[in-house]
Amino acid sequence: MASIARKNLLEDIPRFIVAQAGIMFAVSLVTIQVGILDGFGRSTVRLIEQSDADIWVGAKEMLHLDVTLPIPLERLIQARKVTGVKHAEALMSRQAVWLDSSDRIVPVRVWGFNPSGRLFGNGMVSKGSLETLKEPYSFITDRSNLATLNLKQVGDIGKIVPFRAKLTGLSEDTQSMASSTSLFASLENANAFGGGNNSSLNCTIDGGQVECLNPSQSFNGSKAQTAASSPRRLNLADPISYVLVEVEPGQDLAKLKQQLEAALPGTRAHTKEEIADITRAYWQQRTGVGFILGLGATVGVVVGMVVVSQILYSSVSDHIKEFGTLKAMGASDWVIYGVITEQALWMAILGYIPSMAFCFALGAWTVAAKGIVILITPATAIAVFGVTVVMCVGSALFAIQKVTHVDPAIVFKA
Amino acid sequence: MTASQINITEFIKSSERSVSTARESSVAHLGALERVRTKAVVAKGVEMTFQSGVESSLVLQGVDLEIPYGEIQLLMGPSGSGKTTFLSILAGILTPTAGTVHLLGQEITQMSKDELSKFRLKNIGFIFQGFNLFPALTAAENVEVALRMKGIKGSAAKREAQDLLYQVGLSNRVNYLPRDLSGGQKQRVAIARALAGNPRLIMADEPTASLDSHSGHTVIELLRDLAKESNRTVLIVTHDPRLIDVADRVTYLEDGILKN
């Protein structure tokens, strides 16, 4: 069946290409902005999502995952006594400074957890294993952080000031785009890296830098690492950040949260979803990132509308006599709106498909090259398609307006 | 004779007069109705004034025209005399400032815009000097568009389009785009399109003006055949004297007035 809309669309190929380029620009811009926002939001809660804890108990002052006050390790013991708690583990977050082999410093956040536990870190390691974190002064980090830390491979050594520290594994998809470079270590190592181990250290000032090593600790020599070289064990007063709780099956989460808060002074309990929402919302809304990316997406839609209406208008103007002929022959206005709308829909579809392909390809590249996730969820893909259709059909209104006012008498003008 | 008697006689006389005028006018009315029924086209007192800014120009000054069913009517006259304007009014594309037009027994000057569109779609086929084909569509597709608008869809429309193109002698040009056809071939596609849905009226404005004499001749023969074979009424506005031979009647329009 002959489609006037499709034929008119393809009649002038250069114009068609310009139109599609405009639509692709708009669609890609919108998709990338939304995708970055989603990817950004997702990255800020990856640590929460990958954890198997049902409830996160933190200081009652907690602002979001990364910003909270310490609570004593004692809370872990208290939590284990609450009925309904099947299992509980400690999670510690400490600020530290990384010093690379060329003396550049990088602020880092060290997450301390129990490598033999079951609530944190399982499944996030892509190279090496969590077991290696039991070695003194070892850590793993996200693959995408290698360049930042000026490390090349597992086994490389740098300094978490003032300690020499060894990279024993790599994790995948664990770095929040909002926070400083994350390192993962055992509770004891993290405590040491965070400055909680100083009493048993042998520190020297070497070339203006503090270097702390236990006498027997050596990464250069082949001497076995003895218990004495290890960071000290934690005591009940040592600060941690969260108690991760796995609940007994069939527990009422809301009630258990209350019981935990009652049993653990100065704390607030959040379900996994709650702490994820708080954290994601903080980064997306309170920081203005959402606004800025939303602005970019709006610009995309506006540019797209301008391009599409311009192209449709000029296409309709070129064919105005044909539309006049249709009207003279007795076509109702709706037939003509139908033709223009169909043309707009084709432009939307033919602009959307390559744009999405482009965005997925771009997303794959940014993850590989920069560790930046452009998250295109099915919901985003559908919503962007909706926006594209609305954009194109909305732009058709200008053209429709022109045809509505065409005088069918023009058909007799030679 | 008293004043009252005079009054009474006067009254009787005047009543007789008024009765007879009424009778005359109703006879005239019946005559008009009769004409409307028996003529394909009846235009009465058609006036057209174009208003552009403060200037207004009276293009048609009360034109009457009747075309019997099945005849070819030629409308000739100098440039600017209002031929196209009159044709547009007869086709219901322009609304006259005064006067009435009946087509196939229906008063189109009373119809709404939508009713007019439907009437044109069903009953009138158009042929234009500039062909007005869709350049992006092939010959067959151009005809199909008209067929589809008239409710003939799918493979039936395809078959019908082939058939109409065969009738105008273009069965070997079915899939040609207009730019690959000669002027005469384009006009024949336009004629095939005008025949889509088998309308009873064909209205053509200068159908041969853009054609050389040979293609003009083919188109003229085609117009004559399609009128005579299926008892269509054809109104042709033209400057082309060759068309006089095929016409049943010729009317001249000059300065907004018809002359036979």
Ligand SMILES: Nc1ncnc2c1ncn2[C@@H]1O[C@H](COP(=O)(O)OP(=O)(O)OP(=O)(O)O)[C@@H](O)[C@H]1O
């Ligand atoms: N839309 C309009 N507005 C104002 N004036 C108009 C309009 N259309 C036609 N006219 C005027 O009406 C007159 C008759 O025009 P029309 O096109 O009917 O002439 P025509 O007899 O068909 O001429 P031609 O043989 O050159 O085609 C002309 O003077 C023209 O300028």
Ligand SMILES: [Mg+2]
């Ligand atoms: Mg004319």
